[in-house]
Amino acid sequence: MSSQNQSLFERAQRLIPGGVNSPVRAFCSVGGTPPFITKGKGARIWDADGKSYLDYVGSWGPLILGHARPEVVAAVQRAAADGLSFGAPVEMEIELAETLCRLVPSLDMVRLVSSGTEATMSAIRLARGFTGRDLLVKFEGCYHGHSDSLLVKAGSGLLTLGNPSSAGVPADLARHTLVLPYNDANAVADTFRRHGETIAAAIVEPVAGNMNLVAPKPGFLAALREETERHGSVLIFDEVMTGFRVGPQSAQGLFGVTPDLSTFGKVIGGGMPLAAFGGRRDIMAHIAPLGPVYQAGTLSGNPVAVAAGLATLRLVAAPGFHETLSARAARLCEGLTRAARQHGVSFCARNVGGMFGLYFAPECPDDFASVLASDREAFNRFFHAMLSSGHYFAPSAFEAGFVSIAHTEGDIDATIAAASAWFAARTA
Numbered sequence: 001m002s003s004q005n006q007s008l009f010e011r012a013q014r015l016i017p018g019g020v021n022s023p024v025r026a027f028c029s030v031g032g033t034p035p036f037i038t039k040g041k042g043a044r045i046w047d048a049d050g051k052s053y054l055d056y057v058g059s060w061g062p063l064i065l066g067h068a069r070p071e072v073v074a075a076v077q078r079a080a081a082d083g084l085s086f087g088a089p090v091e092m093e094i095e096l097a098e099t100l101c102r103l104v105p106s107l108d109m110v111r112l113v114s115s116g117t118e119a120t121m122s123a124i125r126l127a128r129g130f131t132g133r134d135l136l137v138k139f140e141g142c143y144h145g146h147s148d149s150l151l152v153k154a155g156s157g158l159l160t161l162g163n164p165s166s167a168g169v170p171a172d173l174a175r176h177t178l179v180l181p182y183n184d185a186n187a188v189a190d191t192f193r194r195h196g197e198t199i200a201a202a203i204v205e206p207v208a209g210n211m212n213l214v215a216p217k218p219g220f221l222a223a224l225r226e227e228t229e230r231h232g233s234v235l236i237f238d239e240v241m242t243g244f245r246v247g248p249q250s251a252q253g254l255f256g257v258t259p260d261l262s263t264f265g266k267v268i269g270g271g272m273p274l275a276a277f278g279g280r281r282d283i284m285a286h287i288a289p290l291g292p293v294y295q296a297g298t299l300s301g302n303p304v305a306v307a308a309g310l311a312t313l314r315l316v317a318a319p320g321f322h323e324t325l326s327a328r329a330a331r332l333c334e335g336l337t338r339a340a341r342q343h344g345v346s347f348c349a350r351n352v353g354g355m356f357g358l359y360f361a362p363e364c365p366d367d368f369a370s371v372l373a374s375d376r377e378a379f380n381r382f383f384h385a386m387l388s389s390g391h392y393f394a395p396s397a398f399e400a401g402f403v404s405i406a407h408t409e410g411d412i413d414a415t416i417a418a419a420s421a422w423f424a425a426r427t428a
């Protein structure tokens with residue numbers, strides 16, 4: 001890749017491990033130099049060499065309205081002019097809590113934090129404090145942020161780098177995490193039969209988006225609901241990615257399964273560092289200062305971040321928003337699949353609301369093992385071909401993609417045409 005990106009990457013690597021502040025950005029699995037981004041507007045981003053791309057990463061999920069949406073930027077500017085942080089309550093925090101609780105019926109109360117990692121880590125501590133139990137059930141290939149208990153057989157960057165369990169997690173801690181195969185209701189029933197009385201919580205991505213995209217099989221989430229309820233364990237839906245991304249009430253509304261606690265991030269901050277956890281009032285009442293489970297944050301509920309979140313949710317909650325977003329993502333997936341089939345390429349794509357998965361496999365996978373079996377070499381070649389034709393997809397076969405409301409049908413069709421040309425050349 002050309003000069004500016006290359007020289008910035010070399011400069012970054014001298015002082016920042018791998019040249020990046022989050023591992024998947026480094027292009028380790030696809031190879032090559034990551035473009036350094038200078039600007040974003042709508043569905044497009046520009047790099048340091050002035051090249052522009054249609055962006056299907058959207059900052060890994062938050063940018064459901066596209067880049068630099070004027071209403072969001074204005075809200076941030078207004079808030080910033082009145083001061084960046086107070087470490088004291090502000091009225092906008094109540095408005096955001098009211099908005100979240102109104103949009104998602106399972107939320108009686110919420111606490112705002114600054115990252116998805118904090119939200120899931122805190123929800124798990126809360127579930128353990130509430131039940132007085134230690135064991136945690138999670139699913140293989142699901143990623144819930146980088147706190148210790150959750151870095152066991154996780155997805156996202158860990159999976160991309162080929163080591164799904166992190167070094168540096170004490171064996172004593174990992175011992176409290178039981179890892180089950182995603183979409184396996186029998187494994188859930190079996191585990192709860194044996195350990196149910198000691199399981200504090202089960203945490204799941206209701207649509208798995210950190211091992212590419214794996215949708216829940218019919219009945220899987222309901223089985224998890226039934227087993228946790230029967231054994232007095234807390235069911236946590238990690239909706240950091242799916243929250244307001246797959247539907248107006250998030251994945252829990254789409255699939256009609258009600259968790260005890262939920263975590264949100266990404267979309268609810270509109271591109272600023274903001275996340276939340278919330279749920280049943282009797283459980284949330286165990287959080288300090290009401291209860292004995294400690295949780296805090298200097299910048300929690302930061303007014304600038306809250307302003308961005310409120311402005312974003314206001315637009316996302318508009319009637320018809322998710323229908324349009326979903327239709328765009330479906331158009332992309334159907335178009336890509338049709339083009340690949342036409343040229344005899346083993347490929348499949350699927351969307352759930354505004355998130356999608358691309359697989360170099362004959363069928364869309366519904367478990368972790370099938371995701372692993374997809375052709376990663378083909379993905380890497382596709383990725384680079386698309387990047388050079390100005391289409392920025394996630395640099396890993398283990399990440400979901402995102403469409404924003406700023407992507408026009410014309411943008412999507414241009415992307416399909418570019419992919420189609422590559423599929424054709426490949427089989428020529």
Ligand SMILES: *Cc1c(COP(=O)(O)O)cnc(C)c1O
Pocket residue numbers: 114115116117118120143144145146205209210238239240241265266275
């Ligand atoms: C992104 C993500 C997280 C972590 O959020 P951060 O803000 O990166 O800490 C947790 N859970 C899921 C499902 C995610 O997609």
